[in-house]
Amino acid sequence: MTPRDPGRKTLPIAEPGDVRRATARLVRADAKAFTAVLVLNSLAAIAGLAGPWLVGRIIDEVRAGHGTTAVDRLALAILVAAAAELLLARWARYVGHRFGERTLARVREEFVDRTLALPANVVERAGTGDLTARGTADVALVGTTLRDAGPELLINSVQAVFLLGAVLTLDPLLGLCGVLGFGGIWWALRWYLRRARTAYLAEGAATSDVAEILAATASGARTVEALRLEKRRVMAGRDALETSRRTRLHTLFLRTVFFPAVEVSYLVPVATVLLVGGVLLERGALSLGAVVAAALYLQRLSEPLDEILMRVEQLQSSGASFARVEGLARAPRATQTDAPAPADDLIEVTGVRYAYDRGREVLSDVDLTVRPGERLAVVGPSGAGKTTLSRLLAGVDAPTAGSVTVGGVPVVALGPEQLRRQVVLVTQEHHVFLGTVRDNLRIAEPSATDEELWAALAAVGADTWVRDLPDGLDTPLGDGGVPTDGSQAQQLALARVVLADPHTLILDEATALLDPTTARHTERALAAVLQGRTVIAIAHRLHTAHDADRVAVMENGRLTELGTHDDLVAAGGAYAALWRSWHGERPV
Structure with a gap:
């Protein structure tokens, strides 16, 4: 076999x-x-x-x-x-x-x-x-x-x-x-x-x-x-x-x-x-x-x-x-029982270790605190553990050791309804479900009214093309319905994020696979979604890190540097080397 x-x-x-x-x-x-x-x-x-x-x-x-x-x-x-x-x-x-x-x-x-x-x-x-x-x-x-x-x-x-x-x-x-x-x-x-x-x-x-x-x-x-x-x-x-x-x-x-x-x-x-x-x-x-x-x-x-x-x-x-x-x-089931409500929006990563299926550790002794409303960029070479960290922060995986908490409550202990109100992971992969536009949006908030749906679409710049559809919110999408391109699929996904209204967004390079024109449209929509939220961006492009409040540098599964862009560049460490390499500059 x-x-x-x-x-x-x-x-x-x-x-x-x-x-x-x-x-x-x-x-x-x-x-x-x-x-x-x-x-x-x-x-x-x-x-x-x-x-x-x-x-x-x-x-x-x-x-x-x-x-x-x-x-x-x-x-x-x-x-x-x-x-x-x-x-x-x-x-x-x-x-x-x-x-x-x-x-x-x-x-x-x-x-x-x-x-x-x-x-x-x-x-x-x-x-x-x-x-x-x-x-x-x-x-x-x-x-x-x-x-x-x-x-x-x-x-x-x-x-x-x-x-x-x-x-x-x-x-x-x-x-x-x-x-x-x-x-x-x-x-x-x-x-x-x-x-x-x-x-x-x-x-x-x-x-x-x-x-x-x-x-x-x-x-x-x-x-x-x-x-x-x-x-x-x-x-x-x-x-x-x-x-x-x-x-x-x-x-x-x-x-x-x-x-x-x-x-x-x-x-x-x-x-x-x-x-x-x-x-x-x-x-x-x-x-x-x-x-x-x-x-x-x-x-x-x-x-x-x-x-x-x-x-x-x-x-x-x-x-x-x-x-x-x-x-x-x-099979294991996602947490169904309601955990205690988080006391606030503070995210703390304490002594976290993680290994896939008893293999070698991909995260080791990671400690990180993300303040409410902060924009944090996580950078590092491929395989450094950035995406793994984002999955732990979003509650997709549980750490092998240590804890990831929001408001003092372990993220993995939050039920699905609680979790989507706290933390949402946004990646470059977005799915349009079979059904109408309304069905696709109400996945995030089943009780949302039509006014709330239109407001979410407007927030991400999708209301114009949805109004042009034959039946508006009742237009079927996908196979047998109206096809959607990558930008429209991502706008629908972001509109769902607006409806879910989490306090923290984790972005794993949400526009990495889009063409430049589509990416610009999507980034404008994304900017509307990020307003007033805590943002943790897994940055594969360093301009994201440049605009962040702080930058966390991952190397070989460890958090090696943490600070503002200017401070890390001045320190001359791993982030400074990445920045110079990205700009094509030779090290001094």
């Missing part, structure tokens, strides 16, 4: 017990509909038992020399029973499918809720491919099972139980012979179930790897092209696809062994009942009608059993998918 990226942490997978409990919880949530399905299926199965028994009665009536009147009466009863079975079965399927659709809606809603509750660092380290595969292919397969396989399995299980009960009622010996004749199916099923869960989980993991590689390659296409990594990425994709192919072939092998063994096993109980029934008939212990009815029951049993076994195979696949979907319940 293709080795996984050692930096990735896969999302958890639910244990079989967790899946069973989750299934029981979903059934309890719609218990009335589930009970109705059971009752209707039972009635349909009882109606279906009448046919073979009535056929046996007709045979006995004919052998006894009775007239056509009795036969016609029994034939009419067969017709009525068949009609009742059809109507009840259709009603049961209708109720079952509605139950499945409602249950699928609950699964989707729970998945979305759990996904939104995941901390950002968990999603980043797991990779979007795994989460995407779980939210699309796995949820879709679970939905198909709940809508189709679940009700069908229930229906056919009830029918099978009633048919076996009918054979045992006709003659216990024939019933026992029939049950023993299905022993081959039992052994084939045991062989299959021992291997299926592991095989389907491996198939799902391989599918996630393919999705992850495709997503990473597509999102990093420019980097791949710039560094000429095309061949390496193609090879990684081929390896992942080959692993996926092998896992799929393995599950196919399991099916090609299981189903032929089952098909052969269907013939054994019917043949056994006919042989034993013939002996009993010869001895006068049983009527011909009873033997025929028993054989018909067992012959008819093959249909629900076949459906059950096919659905069992599907349940193995969907069960693995459900384990992956339900696995999000075992």
Whole structure:
């Protein structure tokens, strides 16, 4: 198999017990509909038992020399029973499918809720491919099972139980012979179930790897092209696809062994009942009608059993998918409980250390205080720890040691609602969500009025182009709607910041990837957002540091210098060297 990226942490997978409990919880949530399905299926199965028994009665009536009147009466009863079975079965399927659709809606809603509750660092380290595969292919397969396989399995299980009960009622010996004749199916099923869960989980993991590689390659296409990594990425994709192919072939092998063994096993109980029934008939212990009815029951049993076994195979696949979907319940969750309200807007970083996944430390003994309303620029060479520090300040990651507090409260202890009122991280990556302009803005403040939305758009210079849209705030954006360029996407993101109204903004070079014209527009919009707020700017361009109140210099994960631009240039240290290098000056 293709080795996984050692930096990735896969999302958890639910244990079989967790899946069973989750299934029981979903059934309890719609218990009335589930009970109705059971009752209707039972009635349909009882109606279906009448046919073979009535056929046996007709045979006995004919052998006894009775007239056509009795036969016609029994034939009419067969017709009525068949009609009742059809109507009840259709009603049961209708109720079952509605139950499945409602249950699928609950699964989707729970998945979305759990996904939104995941901390950002968990999603980043797991990779979007795994989460995407779980939210699309796995949820879709679970939905198909709940809508189709679940009700069908229930229906056919009830029918099978009633048919076996009918054979045992006709003659216990024939019933026992029939049950023993299905022993081959039992052994084939045991062989299959021992291997299926592991095989389907491996198939799902391989599918996630393919999705992850495709997503990473597509999102990093420019980097791949710039560094000429095309061949390496193609090879990684081929390896992942080959692993996926092998896992799929393995599950196919399991099916090609299981189903032929089952098909052969269907013939054994019917043949056994006919042989034993013939002996009993010869001895006068049983009527011909009873033997025929028993054989018909067992012959008819093959249909629900076949459906059950096919659905069992599907349940193995969907069960693995459900384990992956339900696995999000075992993932870490963002802080939900309200922490004490911060006493003020003072940000303090005390003795902070940080290492990614028990690797080498990327931050060591960092101490920093940011005063309310201050503009602080963080500078340093690539890999110095600037972006890592910004993530700790924004509460995306928790320090390995030390603390990051706002108003005396640890940032990572703040719930999502509290956090977005305190600190917001603004990067060069901005997302336009599917939905209207209003939907995109109210993500930050669901209760915002239209007047507040227009005020936020005006603050970042976006009100003009939004008013020009066909339906204004109600205009759909994204796929199937009005496309947005980089500047407009960033303006919408900044408008969300205005609505969230945090006291501190952390800027990780928010305009670094924009062209100069777009960057100028965005910087003007950004200036409106920064007014009156604490600003911590991760400065890749030193003109940002020049305009800041203070400059913090990072080197090798440590804070080595802190002061105003003029003081640091005069000191002649690392910042002075960076400044001279940026201006093309030679050191004195």
